[in-house]
Amino acid sequence: MIKFKINGTEFSANKGETILEVARANGIYIPTMCYLPKATPSASCRMCSVEVEGQEGFVLSCNTPPVEGIEVRTDSDALYKERQNIMKMYNVNHPLQCGVCDKSGECELQNKTLEFGVAEQNFAVRDQSRKKKKWGVHTYDPALCILCEKCTVVCNETVGNEALFIKPGGYKSHIDINLANCIQCGECISVCPVGAMASTEFKYSSNAWELKQVPSSCSHCSSACSLNYEVKEGTVRRVTNEFEFSSLCGGGRFGFDFENRVLNKDEDSFADAVENFKIAKNVIFTSNITNEEAYLLNELKKKFGFNLVNDEAKKFQEFMESFSSTANISQYNATLKDVSGSDFIVSVGCSIQSDNPMVKFAMSQAVKYNKAYVSTIHPIEETPIANVISQYIKNEVGSEEAALAMLADMLVEDKSSQEEFFDSLDLGYLSGESNISEEELDVLKLKYARVKKPVLVLGEDVINHPRSANIAAIAGYLQKNEIFKVLIIPTLTNTLGVSMICDLDKAQEGLSIGYNVKADYTLSAKSEGDLDMPALNQQEGTFVNIDKDLVVLNAAADYEGYELNDIANALGLKAENVIEYTSKLGFKEIDFDDLDNYYDNVGNAHRGYRIEPVKNRKRPKLQEVDDLAEYNGSVVYSRNPLSHFNVFTKDCKQLKDKPDLIGSEQFAIAAKIKSGDNVRFSVDGVEFTRHFKVDRRMKGTVAYNPTFDVDAKSASYRYTQVKLEVINE
Numbered sequence: 001m002i003k004f005k006i007n008g009t010e011f012s013a014n015k016g017e018t019i020l021e022v023a024r025a026n027g028i029y030i031p032t033m034c035y036l037p038k039a040t041p042s043a044s045c046r047m048c049s050v051e052v053e054g055q056e057g058f059v060l061s062c063n064t065p066p067v068e069g070i071e072v073r074t075d076s077d078a079l080y081k082e083r084q085n086i087m088k089m090y091n092v093n094h095p096l097q098c099g100v101c102d103k104s105g106e107c108e109l110q111n112k113t114l115e116f117g118v119a120e121q122n123f124a125v126r127d128q129s130r131k132k133k134k135w136g137v138h139t140y141d142p143a144l145c146i147l148c149e150k151c152t153v154v155c156n157e158t159v160g161n162e163a164l165f166i167k168p169g170g171y172k173s174h175i176d177i178n179l180a181n182c183i184q185c186g187e188c189i190s191v192c193p194v195g196a197m198a199s200t201e202f203k204y205s206s207n208a209w210e211l212k213q214v215p216s217s218c219s220h221c222s223s224a225c226s227l228n229y230e231v232k233e234g235t236v237r238r239v240t241n242e243f244e245f246s247s248l249c250g251g252g253r254f255g256f257d258f259e260n261r262v263l264n265k266d267e268d269s270f271a272d273a274v275e276n277f278k279i280a281k282n283v284i285f286t287s288n289i290t291n292e293e294a295y296l297l298n299e300l301k302k303k304f305g306f307n308l309v310n311d312e313a314k315k316f317q318e319f320m321e322s323f324s325s326t327a328n329i330s331q332y333n334a335t336l337k338d339v340s341g342s343d344f345i346v347s348v349g350c351s352i353q354s355d356n357p358m359v360k361f362a363m364s365q366a367v368k369y370n371k372a373y374v375s376t377i378h379p380i381e382e383t384p385i386a387n388v389i390s391q392y393i394k395n396e397v398g399s400e401e402a403a404l405a406m407l408a409d410m411l412v413e414d415k416s417s418q419e420e421f422f423d424s425l426d427l428g429y430l431s432g433e434s435n436i437s438e439e440e441l442d443v444l445k446l447k448y449a450r451v452k453k454p455v456l457v458l459g460e461d462v463i464n465h466p467r468s469a470n471i472a473a474i475a476g477y478l479q480k481n482e483i484f485k486v487l488i489i490p491t492l493t494n495t496l497g498v499s500m501i502c503d504l505d506k507a508q509e510g511l512s513i514g515y516n517v518k519a520d521y522t523l524s525a526k527s528e529g530d531l532d533m534p535a536l537n538q539q540e541g542t543f544v545n546i547d548k549d550l551v552v553l554n555a556a557a558d559y560e561g562y563e564l565n566d567i568a569n570a571l572g573l574k575a576e577n578v579i580e581y582t583s584k585l586g587f588k589e590i591d592f593d594d595l596d597n598y599y600d601n602v603g604n605a606h607r608g609y610r611i612e613p614v615k616n617r618k619r620p621k622l623q624e625v626d627d628l629a630e631y632n633g634s635v636v637y638s639r640n641p642l643s644h645f646n647v648f649t650k651d652c653k654q655l656k657d658k659p660d661l662i663g664s665e666q667f668a669i670a671a672k673i674k675s676g677d678n679v680r681f682s683v684d685g686v687e688f689t690r691h692f693k694v695d696r697r698m699k700g701t702v703a704y705n706p707t708f709d710v711d712a713k714s715a716s717y718r719y720t721q722v723k724l725e726v727i728n729e
Contacts (some may be wrong), residue, residue: 281510290541350459619650
């Protein structure tokens with residue numbers, strides 16, 4: 001520990017900490033304009049300057065670590081004058097349009113102009129003609145830009161897409177974009193301290209002080225990111241986040257208008273719903289649900305004996321059971337923070353860019369900050385993230401079990417506990433059939449020998465694989481033997497929570513009730529069923545996210561109809577509000593209103609609580625790797641475009657992607673179709689009609705088929721051989 005003083009008080013710093021970080025951790029204010037804790041300091045504003053006794057001139061606290069015994073002053077007449085002069089420079093030719101600027105009321109330039117008493121401008125510079133630019137969901141006004149570099153830093157480091165950059169030109173310098181690299185996430189909007197980067201849709205629609213902030217969690221994927229719904233007159237107008245410490249993808253930031261507008265209660269339909277629950281054989285639901293409602297459905301199952309059906313969550317539940325049997329603990333042990341802090345990442349069975357955007361963000365940060373080596377084993381090369389991937393191993397479709405087995409054989413030194421399994425491996429056959437060469441594995445092994453923090457990331461391809469049980473067991477074995485920390489990406493928003501709470505069944509013949517799933521009787525938050533239900537931005541409750549944290553969901557948009565809890569009360573369960581079940585979920589007996597939901601000064605997340613794993617003592621044997629199946633002809637891969645996740649994002653007006661079939665030119669030739677054709681095919685009994693488009697960046701003979709317009713998530717393997725029928729007439 002390094003001991004030094006700030007304003008006469010002694011503090012301790014860890015190696016690598018800066019003066020600014022220590023000050024913030026101890027509640028000492030140092031002003032900044034360009035500093036972003038989640039990224040590398042750009043040191044462009046100089047507002048964070050401090051004085052160090054015995055040091056001539058000022059020191060930048062954002063990128064300067066303390067040394068033993070120094071004495072730092074954060075405020076003095078000289079520092080005030082320095083910061084005031086900086087603000088005068090920032091205000092040169094800055095347009096006086098605060099009355100109509102979107103940032104007014106939450107503008108850092110506005111705040112610090114007042115803080116440092118800049119009441120007039122003593123000098124001027126001849127202004128330049130600066131044209132506004134529209135880049136999809138965000139617009140850029142260079143006349144308002146102060147070139148703090150926050151947007152470029154967050155785009156390059158946090159997101160990792162390298163879309164934004166500074167186009168130099170002296171006083172004419174401005175931000176420019178490589179639009180092909182932009183994923184429309186809006187991170188640049190969130191970090192902009194002024195009104196230069198703004199939401200195209202939100203612009204000029206409301207003042208900041210007219211909006212009520214409702215802290216909540218994103219309901220679109222298993223990261224369940226922290227966000228604030230900003231509400232006016234009962235309607236969500238935009239989404240923001242604690243941008244210094246957290247991030248959002250485009251779906252989380254712009255896919256907020258999915259509420260179910262219900263202004264009254266339909267008593268007749270409610271009575272029908274209650275009677276149908278009494279006679280139902282199956283209740284089918286998805287994992288886009290709170291823990292409390294999942295618990296409630298499980299309690300109703302106990303009371304009425306119906307089958308509780310969620311095929312996707314049951315598949316994940318079974319995967320985790322097999323995983324824990326060899327890991328000897330109930331959970332995977334990695335978090336997103338482990339991924340971003342890793343120096344060696346191997347991903348198997350996941351579409352990194354779309355399955356869970358925060359996993360991709362974390363990988364980007366690992367590459368930027370730790371120079372991490374990232375190897376992805378996947379049949380489809382994702383060229384848009386080539387800057388993140390160090391080694392791309394293109395395995396054959398269906399060979400994920402072989403890939404994990406060869407990985408284990410290569411890295412595990414003491415194989416005695418699973419000797420039969422390793423002796424059974426025909427590495428030549430597996431290599432040939434999987435298309436994973438010994439040379440590729442040798443490179444991987446060489447890199448692995450030099451690393452300290454390896455992480456294995458597993459996705460939906462392996463969770464829903466026909467051999468998922470053995471794949472999970474191999475992964476658990478790798479975690480148990482400390483070959484990797486393992487991160488398993490839950491399939492939907494609350495798949496992990498549902499799998500831990502519910503006793504799930506297979507559907508049987510008889511009356512089925514669907515909760516946001518079409519069935520004989522349907523409860524729908526999309527106004528597409530027999531009784532309306534609230535959407536997730538209209539509910540209170542909790543999720544269990546990818547980090548195994550139980551996080552808070554708060555209601556933002558107005559809703560006046562019936563809820564699932566009303567049905568449960570009519571059927572004999574008693575709770576005035578569904579959040580009364582939060583303390584009964586089986587994790588920790590903490591009431592909903594006692595759950596934390598904030599970030600502290602140094603960025604530590606205080607969101608709910610971490611669910612602790614349970615140890616077990618099972619010692620199962622790994623099974624022999626099965627013969628590899630062949631996937632010939634036209635193969636489609638169930639994978640959503642960026643920012644889309646489910647039927648609730650489908651109708652969000654700022655999310656523009658359409659449910660098109662996307663393939664390479666090679667796929668089009670093999671399938672005998674052309675870009676612009678309409679095609680029909682079936683996957684898991686669901687018939688799709690898609691418009692086909694060629695993406696020249698794609699390679700190989702597998703096409704992307706989106707599923708965000710399908711109400712129930714499939715629990716089948718994501719690759720499917722299909723027969724394409726052209727229907728252009």
